[in-house]
Amino acid sequence: MPADSSPAGVPSGHGAAPGVRASDADRDRVLDVLRAAAGDGRLTADEFNERMEAALSSRTLGELATLTADLGTGPGGSGRPAVQAENTVRLTQRGGSVGRVGRWVVPRRFKLQLRWCGVTLDFTDAVITHDTLHIDMKMRGGSLTLVTKPGIEVNADSLKARWSHIMVGPSADPGAPAVLHVQLAGRVRYAKIEARQPGQPARSPKSN
Numbered sequence: 001m002p003a004d005s006s007p008a009g010v011p012s013g014h015g016a017a018p019g020v021r022a023s024d025a026d027r028d029r030v031l032d033v034l035r036a037a038a039g040d041g042r043l044t045a046d047e048f049n050e051r052m053e054a055a056l057s058s059r060t061l062g063e064l065a066t067l068t069a070d071l072g073t074g075p076g077g078s079g080r081p082a083v084q085a086e087n088t089v090r091l092t093q094r095g096g097s098v099g100r101v102g103r104w105v106v107p108r109r110f111k112l113q114l115r116w117c118g119v120t121l122d123f124t125d126a127v128i129t130h131d132t133l134h135i136d137m138k139m140r141g142g143s144l145t146l147v148t149k150p151g152i153e154v155n156a157d158s159l160k161a162r163w164s165h166i167m168v169g170p171s172a173d174p175g176a177p178a179v180l181h182v183q184l185a186g187r188v189r190y191a192k193i194e195a196r197q198p199g200q201p202a203r204s205p206k207s208n
Contacts, residue, residue, distance in 0.1 A: 159187075
């Protein structure tokens with residue numbers, strides 16, 4: 001008889017003792033439950049980060065079960081994330097400023113069409129439900145500031161920039177488990193692109 005699944009998404013029943021080694025699929029199911037709990041407010045951002053790191057380093061089903069024992073399936077009992085990320089968010093603006101701060105759900109893709117506009121994407125308290133964010137840019141003038149945290153990696157290798165300052169470097173905490181990969185692509189001119197953590201001093205710009 002196949003093993004049942006517990007409400008937290010970790011296999012249970014005969015043949016799934018707590019000491020059994022966990023697979024990558026077991027860890028992924030627990031991460032889904034943790035993301036859902038963070039999305040509907042049952043876990044704070046700090047609690048989510050702590051439990052996510054513990055899940056990634058867990059070796060047995062018992063260790064995984066302790067991370068979700070107080071969460072169950074959440075409202076509705078479906079076991080699926082309560083918050084669904086949008087596939088694509090488009091930001092089109094000329095002048096002024098726009099952004100996402102506080103508690104917001106990270107989409108799978110941003111499409112930015114901007115002229116002389118300042119954009120801030122603050123991931124400090126954002127709800128992250130997947131591992132990659134694509135940011136497609138068509139930008140002339142202005143700035144894009146990414147406020148990151150340990151585990152968020154920003155890559156600008158596919159970004160074509162002219163007369164711009166690109167200040168994107170390695171994570172400030174390279175030992176932190178990867179939470180989100182941000183991929184920048186498209187074309188920018190006369191722009192400033194910066195990725196920094198809260199409280200991190202600005203770096204000297206380099207022209208591209």
